[in-house]
Amino acid sequence: MKWSFQIGKLFTIPIRLHATFLLLLFFISIFGFRHAGISGAVFGMTSIVFIFFCVVLHEIGHSLMAIHYGIEVKDIVLMPIGGVSRMEEIPEDPRKEITISVVGPLVSFGLAFVFFLLTKMRGQSIAVGGLSLFNGNLIANLFWINLILGGFNLIPAFPMDGGRVLRGILSTTMDSLKATKIAVSVGQVFAILLFFFGIFFNWWMALIAIFIYLGAEGEERMVALRSTLGKSRVKMAMLTDVHTISPDQTMGEVLETVCHGLQQDFPVVEKGELVGLLTKEAIFSALHKHEKSALVREMMQRDFITTTEDAPLSDIFKKMTKEKLSVIPVMRGKKLQGMINLEQIGKYHLICQEGG
Ligand SMILES: [Zn+2]
Structure with a gap:
């Protein structure tokens, strides 16, 4: 992928960082600084690094399951809106797609549970008064963030994990192109709702909505192409x-x-x-x-x-x-x-x- 560079390897899978991710770190530290001085900037950057480590583990979950099914995983790319495991191909067998998709959110829920235990072991409260990247209890924050990450990804909207699960389930009763079209439409309706919600409440959400909309469209084109080519010489x-x-x-x-x-x-x-x-x-x-x-x-x-x-x-x-x-x-x-x-x-x- 253009504008990305490798930062390391995990389970032999190259982990790449998209250049825009550095911009995110920069903005977060500026916001943090304005919010609470040097300590705010440091807290913000630390939060982002930890969150993205959790995102990497979520993606590793998808990737290891894909490798288990014999699908080649090129790399994992980290972008400001999240991570992507770039796989050689989408499995044709719907059951495999469902399993690969479900593992990521399960890893996130697992991580949430670990951070929950860590918070409790330290005798701290899990309740956060307004989740913030710039202050508070980092471990409690990570509990909430992983819980949200797992939950958000399970929304049945393409191209999120839940959308893939939906496509997989639909594919068991119809051909994959039709299943993709339905999952894409659901994803796009969701993206439009999220976009309007985002405009009023949270710009970040609106940005994510645009990516969901475009991602859904791209996926439909890919599957349509595969379906035409599958029958052709x-x-x-x-x-x-x-x-x-x-x-x-x-x-x-x-x-x-x-x-x-x-x-x-x-x-x-x-x-x-x-x-x-x-x-x-x-x-x-x-x-x-x-x-x-x-x-x-x-x-x-x-x-x-x-x-x-x-x-x-x-x-x-x-x-x-x-x-x-x-x-x-x-x-x-x-x-x-x-x-x-x-x-x-x-x-x-x-x-x-x-x-x-
Ligand atoms: Zn995922």
């Missing part, structure tokens, strides 16, 4: 009108072709056989280094993957996004049939959806 979306180039052409000639056409990646064909791939990155890099006289042979990629017309489009889409491939040649035996790239997949998805 590469040949249904591939580019068939492909301009090929020869290894003996110069980069200057290729640039000329790029300027006058829409194609930006080229299969390199010699004696009717595919021998290389010239991607737009290689072309732009040649342009940048003023290597117009260089031959395609010197610049082309010789090591690349190919696919077939009958390969499932969803597999190719996954592979392209995961390995950041810009284009894959489509072959029938040794003969080039076309090319597939993310733009083509997107175009196919849109047209397909318009058609029904």
